[in-house]
Amino acid sequence: MSTPVIELQELRREFRMGDEIVHALDGASMTIEEGEMVAIVGRSGSGKSTLMNILGCLDTPTGGRYLLNGEDITELSDDRLSEIRGQYLGFVFQNYNLLPRVSALGNVELALHYRSRRKNKRALAMEALDRVGLAHRANHRPPELSGGEQQRVGIARALVSDPRLILADEPTGNLDSRSSELIMATIQSLNREDGRTMVIVTHDHEVASAANRIISLEDGRVVDDRRIEARTVVSPVGPHSAPGVATSPLSPKAVDGGAVRGVTTPDPQGL
Amino acid sequence: MNPLLILNTALSSIGTNKLRAGLTLLGIVIGVAAVVSLMAIGRGAQETVTSRITALGTNLLFVRPGAATEGGFVFGQGTAQTLTLKDALAIDDRVFAPDVVAVAPETSTGLQIVAGSQNTFATTLGVTSAWLGVRNIELSAGRPITPADVANELQVVVLGWNVAERLFESENPIGQAVRLDGRRFMVIGVMERRGGTGFGNIDDQILVPLTTAHFRLNGSRTPQGDITVNTINVQAAGTDSLDAARAQVENLLRLRHRIDLNDDDDFTVTNQQDTIDTLESTTDTFVVFLAAVAGISLVVGGIGIMNIMLVSVTERTREIGVRRAVGAKRRDILMQFVTEATLLSAAGGLVGIALGSAVARAIDGRTFGSETFQTVLNADVAIYALAVSAAIGLFFGIYPAARAARLDPIEALRQV
Ligand SMILES: Nc1ncnc2c1ncn2[C@@H]1O[C@H](COP(=O)(O)OP(=O)(O)O)[C@@H](O)[C@H]1O
Numbered sequence: 001m002s003t004p005v006i007e008l009q010e011l012r013r014e015f016r017m018g019d020e021i022v023h024a025l026d027g028a029s030m031t032i033e034e035g036e037m038v039a040i041v042g043r044s045g046s047g048k049s050t051l052m053n054i055l056g057c058l059d060t061p062t063g064g065r066y067l068l069n070g071e072d073i074t075e076l077s078d079d080r081l082s083e084i085r086g087q088y089l090g091f092v093f094q095n096y097n098l099l100p101r102v103s104a105l106g107n108v109e110l111a112l113h114y115r116s117r118r119k120n121k122r123a124l125a126m127e128a129l130d131r132v133g134l135a136h137r138a139n140h141r142p143p144e145l146s147g148g149e150q151q152r153v154g155i156a157r158a159l160v161s162d163p164r165l166i167l168a169d170e171p172t173g174n175l176d177s178r179s180s181e182l183i184m185a186t187i188q189s190l191n192r193e194d195g196r197t198m199v200i201v202t203h204d205h206e207v208a209s210a211a212n213r214i215i216s217l218e219d220g221r222v223v224d225d226r227r228i229e230a231r232t233v234v235s236p237v238g239p240h241s242a243p244g245v246a247t248s249p250l251s252p253k254a255v256d257g258g259a260v261r262g263v264t265t266p267d268p269q270g271l
Numbered sequence: 272m273n274p275l276l277i278l279n280t281a282l283s284s285i286g287t288n289k290l291r292a293g294l295t296l297l298g299i300v301i302g303v304a305a306v307v308s309l310m311a312i313g314r315g316a317q318e319t320v321t322s323r324i325t326a327l328g329t330n331l332l333f334v335r336p337g338a339a340t341e342g343g344f345v346f347g348q349g350t351a352q353t354l355t356l357k358d359a360l361a362i363d364d365r366v367f368a369p370d371v372v373a374v375a376p377e378t379s380t381g382l383q384i385v386a387g388s389q390n391t392f393a394t395t396l397g398v399t400s401a402w403l404g405v406r407n408i409e410l411s412a413g414r415p416i417t418p419a420d421v422a423n424e425l426q427v428v429v430l431g432w433n434v435a436e437r438l439f440e441s442e443n444p445i446g447q448a449v450r451l452d453g454r455r456f457m458v459i460g461v462m463e464r465r466g467g468t469g470f471g472n473i474d475d476q477i478l479v480p481l482t483t484a485h486f487r488l489n490g491s492r493t494p495q496g497d498i499t500v501n502t503i504n505v506q507a508a509g510t511d512s513l514d515a516a517r518a519q520v521e522n523l524l525r526l527r528h529r530i531d532l533n534d535d536d537d538f539t540v541t542n543q544q545d546t547i548d549t550l551e552s553t554t555d556t557f558v559v560f561l562a563a564v565a566g567i568s569l570v571v572g573g574i575g576i577m578n579i580m581l582v583s584v585t586e587r588t589r590e591i592g593v594r595r596a597v598g599a600k601r602r603d604i605l606m607q608f609v610t611e612a613t614l615l616s617a618a619g620g621l622v623g624i625a626l627g628s629a630v631a632r633a634i635d636g637r638t639f640g641s642e643t644f645q646t647v648l649n650a651d652v653a654i655y656a657l658a659v660s661a662a663i664g665l666f667f668g669i670y671p672a673a674r675a676a677r678l679d680p681i682e683a684l685r686q687v
């Protein structure tokens with residue numbers, strides 16, 4: 001069987017707060033295969049964000065091992081980690097983290113900025129915006145967009161570099177339930193249609209139910225890890241949806257309810 | 272990473288806050304404008320002096336009493352009393368000095384000159400008939416000093432342009448009487464106007480026969496009874512024979528003055544080029560000094576750049592976080608901010624060059640007080656100013672950029 005995308009062995013992350021040592025991650029282990037869509041749940045302070053930062057190569061563990069595509073990232077230089085972030089990873093943030101003075105298109109294009117010898121970056125960025133149904137908003141700046149639209153720009157930015165793994169830390173945390181569903185439909189399509197591996201941190205059971213696996217954290221440890229039948233998210237149609245893409249913010253192929261194209265469905269029993 | 276991309280990013284970041292960028296640039300703009308305009312004024316002054324000296328002719332040698340000090344020309348020369356009229360006559364020798372074409376000795380003294388109710392102060396040169404020709408000066412009116420004037424110690428005078436104007440205004444001075452040191456002299460000629468101010472300006476001088484100056488004004492003699500002169504103007508056959516003429520003059524004078532092989536000369540021979548070189552190095556020093564003063568304002572401008580870049584780094588912490596998350600390496604961030612600072616500063620430099628050039632052009636040819644400013648704008652100053660302002664941006668941008676590059680991406684992304 002192929003190398004897992006993510007393999008964590010007894011992962012630890014400690015923070016020193018004055019004299020005290022906070023164990024944000026206290027021996028977390030898990031294996032995530034290519035094409036999985038995983039929801040990570042847990043109370044506030046249970047270590048979800050810390051875990052995501054390490055998965056995203058923004059932070060390194062203080063103990064244990066993290067193998068990304070079989071490569072031990074604890075050994076790698078800062079430059080190499082930056083390269084990995086640019087090539088293999090996409091991030092979606094709770095607070096969107098868009099540059100306020102740059103257009104939606106410019107924000108998406110930014111994710112291709114540090115990749116060398118890529119031509120037609122603008123066209124790729126436009127394609128990604130189109131994928132999330134925001135092509136008509138390409139020249140708008142973030143403050144002119146609704147929260148849901150901003151997050152879709154954020155998703156376009158995460159997907160434009162064609163990463164195999166996308167990490168989303170509470171992507172719907174700032175959104176109402178309607179926008180939330182739209183975002184989850186988009187995220188689910190990235191998994192089901194493109195076969196990308198998705199890891200989503202969430203509080204929300206509705207959101208978590210869109211995944212096919214739910215991992216629960218408590219005090220920096222994995223306390224539950226179970227596979228579920230993923231709920232197929234139907235993107236809501238209404239005033240929030242963009243005109244012209246009224247039936248779906250996604251590409252037309254999303255409408256058929258998540259048929260997987262050209263990607264083998266991950267086999268949960270194969271683990 | 273592609274340098275064009277870095278430039279593009281830097282430009283769009285600067286473009287998002289134009290007012291602030293503009294205000295930040297003011298320090299650099301003013302500094303560069305000051306450097307450019309001061310350099311133009313300095314160069315202009317240099318050019319004025321140089322052209323005045325060159326106008327005298329480049330085939331001239333000046334023999335002055337007193338030893339040369341290290342580095343050649345010294346303004347104190349001419350005060351010693353070792354050069355005599357006989358020396359001048361001896362140099363004017365086609366056998367021992369075949370490359371010398373003409374010799375014009377000159378004495379010099381400052382005198383009050385009075386005409387009716389007008390009076391002025393003028394440097395009075397005692398000269399022979401050869402003098403005007405050697406110094407390449409024409410008359411605008413009247414006649415020159417002749418050998419007969421010299422032989423008969425006649426009390427005649429040729430006025431410089433300014434002197435004539437001060438004493439006679441629009442009246443014709445030729446044939447008029449003036450008083451020099453209480454004695455009556457007749458004006459026989461007026462020299463052409465040479466223009467310019469200061470330094471040995473011929474327009475402010477007057478000429479009398481050398482013998483008259485010696486016997487009737489304030490002559491001085493050596494203990495041996497020879498008439499002393501202040502300068503012997505020597506005209507060589509051409510610029511090419513200048514060095515030969517110089518050697519001949521020096522040999523003759525060393526013989527006459529009984530100077531041993533190992534002893535120092537008691538006279539100094541200079542030519543126009545020496546004088547130009549000395550003056551240029553003097554004005555160069557002055558220009559460099561001016562530029563250094565202006566440079567201080569550039570440093571102040573640089574600190575302004577550093578300040579604004581630090582603010583910018585703080586404001587854009589989240590942007591830095593996002594860039595790091597999408598694959599920017601530390602050095603990409605460093606490059607971005609250094610480029611921004613450099614571009615910002617160079618842009619200020621460009622505006623400063625434009626402003627400084629405009630100021631220099633506005634000053635050119637204008638008279639302030641008694642000085643007429645001539646300014647000279649050179650491309651090299653502009654290029655230098657641009658390079659310096661870019662370098663200042665680079666230097667003062669490094670620290671803020673290093674701070675930006677050091678930011679922890681997680682901390683940066685957490686920023687509200
Ligand atoms: N940079 C840090 N410094 C100190 N403590 C931290 C830091 N980041 C996280 N923590 C602590 O680690 C624990 C887990 O935090 P986090 O991963 O943010 O939890 P979650 O995202 O699940 O709410 C918390 O107790 C938090 O206070």
Ligand SMILES: [Mg+2]
Pocket residue numbers: 048049050
């Ligand atoms: Mg969190």
